[in-house]
Amino acid sequence: MSGLVAEDVTVRLGGREVVSGASLEVRPGRVVVLIGPNGAGKSSLLGALSGELAPASGRVSLDGEALSAFRPAELARRRAVLAQATELAFAFTVDEVARLGLPAGLSRAEADAVVSQALLAVDMAGKSRRICSELSGGERQRVHLARVLAQLASAPDGRPRHLMLDEPTAGLDLSHQLATLSLARRHAEAGGGVLAVLHDVNLAAMAADEIVALKAGRIIARGAPAEVLTDAVMREVYDVEARIGVAPPGPFLLPQSVRLV
Amino acid sequence: MTKTAGVALAAAFFVLAAAASLGVGPVAISPARALEVLGAVARLGRAGLPPDMARDAAILIDVRGPRTALGALAGAALALGGAVMQGVFRNPLADPGLVGVSGGAALAAVAWIVLGEGLSATLPPALNALALPVAAFFGGLAATALLARIATRDGRTEIAVTLLAGVALGAFVAAVTGLLVFLARDDQLRTFLFWTLGSLGGATWVKAALATPFVLALVVAIPALARGLDAVALGERAAFHSGVDVERLKRLALLGVAASSAAAVAGAGAIGFIGLAAPHLVRLAIGPSHHALLPAAALAGAGLLLASDVAARIVAQPAEMPIGVVTAAFGAPFFLWLLMRRRGKLFG
Structure with missing residues (x-):
């Protein structure tokens, strides 16, 4: 079975159960988006699927093999992860940061080509000599996205490569939010799987083939955007009253009010 | 500056400092003369040399040679260790001393000086000369090993715990060292004090050879x-x-840095500041990428320690200043000046 698969996964952090019995599949060619309120366990579920957090129970597999069987270097060739926030130490340049993603074994010319293409894709090619820490937050986020894209751009071996993005649009302006999601879509069209955590429900509806809504560590709803973006689900997941409309090809949500405790 | 140019510049500085270390002293020996003498030694052997050459050969091979070799090894180990520690800890303040190496080595050194006297009298002179550095080496390693044990749980070494435990362990080790200092006689105190300030005065080929594998491994x-x-x-x-x-990276880095810095401190004493400053100097010139930073820092550290030793030999002739005094007295103001000019470029 190819793709990233979680079966009945439970994750504990510091003795607290943050993900409870979650199952999901990220098949090659599909974009799956996790939504849910703060602290719902989205990043922890992503962490279990990336191999960073060992599940307390349940099974996580990558293309049919248990995730725990992979060494970090092998894992890095098959999936790349953009974390929520990356605090870079020392004054690395944009170009150097993008290169940190490169897998070993590329020729110099290949590496140069991969890095310049990745920087072009995130619209940072013109700033490749700049010191990363002197850029704005959104620009830094795009540099790290370029690094993650470079990680997956190694020589093709026929296996799908998966892209995992934790709030990739946070801090980005509107056009770069859309550009980031197009990159994710392009990655899926090229045969890879994409798992992304998004806070903006409308962006999620636009970007996703499947939305998975979490609350308090449990999956509340899972399905196509039109199936998940409903009054009932939004009320249950976010405690929010919302008006759901349709703007072809998909649904959109207009928040109305929140139920405060 | 490009990375290649930076590494080349550090190498050139190291070669110059090594030439100065071999040439500067009561008898000045120019690089050309040194090559001539060493060439003659290679052709004729030491016994067949004319008297003036024999004198220069003795100075080069028996006195300044081991001193230069040990200085280069110690400087490279401390600077490389500092660069690796700053990278692993993601902290610009890190240096090999932070993981207990210098503290542990100092404790073992003072323990040998104060408590080992009886044992020392029974050792043959050749071994006795090595007892202090060997004790310091194992003291440094033991402190780091203890620290790594404290900071590792379920196979994971926590960096923040390592840092804090390093400070706490350092304080405790310093307390025990202080107790031994309190018990020491005046002559023992003087021996220990000079050891802590660092010196290449006692360098021998044997000491340099003992330090080589540990530094080379890193x-x-x-x-x-x-x-x-x-x-x-x-x-x-x-x-x-x-x-x-x-x-795995953290374990490898900690082990490599502990062994090489312990070897450096054992051979040359606790020389401060080079492990902290050399990596920063190099980073300012060529950026933080470790592929170029690590070799350049090793070369720059070796050059800095040798240059400091040359200064230590000539400022108070015929007496020798402790190197630690020179590295800190010249290095610290320079580093402060650099910090003021280039603040912000240091850690990004």
Whole structure:
């Protein structure tokens, strides 16, 4: 079975159960988006699927093999992860940061080509000599996205490569939010799987083939955007009253009010 | 400055400092003369040399040669160790002293000086001369090993715990060292004090040879460490995501730095500041990428220690100043000046 698969996964952090019995599949060619309120366990579920957090129970597999069987270097060739926030130490340049993603074994010319293409894709090619820490937050986020894209751009071996993005649009302006999601879509069209955590429900509806809504560590709803973006689900997941409309090809949500405790 | 130019500049500085270390002293020997003398030694052997050559050969081979070799090894080990520690800890303040090496070595040194006297009298002179450095070496290693044990749980070494435990362990070790200092006689105190300030005065080929494998091991590990250290600049999570076995990297770095710095401190005494400052100087010139930073820092550290030793030999002739005084007295103001001019460029 190819793709990233979680079966009945439970994750504990510091003795607290943050993900409870979650199952999901990220098949090659599909974009799956996790939504849910703060602290719902989205990043922890992503962490279990990336191999960073060992599940307390349940099974996580990558293309049919248990995730725990992979060494970090092998894992890095098959999936790349953009974390929520990356605090870079020392004054690395944009170009150097993008290169940190490169897998070993590329020729110099290949590496140069991969890095310049990745920087072009995130619209940072013109700033490749700049010191990363002197850029704005959104620009830094795009540099790290370029690094993650470079990680997956190694020589093709026929296996799908998966892209995992934790709030990739946070801090980005509107056009770069859309550009980031197009990159994710392009990655899926090229045969890879994409798992992304998004806070903006409308962006999620636009970007996703499947939305998975979490609350308090449990999956509340899972399905196509039109199936998940409903009054009932939004009320249950976010405690929010919302008006759901349709703007072809998909649904959109207009928040109305929140139920405060 | 490009990375290649930076490494080349550090290498040139090291060669100059080594030439000065071989040539400067009561009898000045120019590089040309040194080559001539060594060439003659290679052709004729030491016994067949004319008297003036024999004198210069003795100075070069028996006195300044081991001193230069040990200085280069110690400087390279401390600077490389500092660069690796700053990378692993993602902290610009880190240096080999932070993981207990210098404290542990100092404790073992004072323990040998104060408590080992009876044992020392029974050892043959050749072994007795090595007893202090060997004790210091194992003291440094033991302190780091203890620290690593404290900071590792379930196979994971916590960096923040390592830092804090290093400070606490350092304080405790310093207290025990203080107790031994309190018990020491005046002559023992003087021996210990001079040891802590560092000196290459007691350098021998044997000491240099003993330090070589430990320093060389860390130098050989540079390519294996460089990519991982670059990735760790992103944080441990992102380093793991990009394919680095972070726990293995930390163990390798800690072991390599502890062994090579302990060897350096054992041979040359606790010389401060080079481990902290040399990596920063190099980073300012060529940026933080470890592929170039690590070799350049090793060369710059070796050059800095040798240059400091040359200064230590000539400022108070015919007496010799402790090197630690020179590295700190010249190095610290220079480093402060650099910090004021280039603040912000240091750690990004």
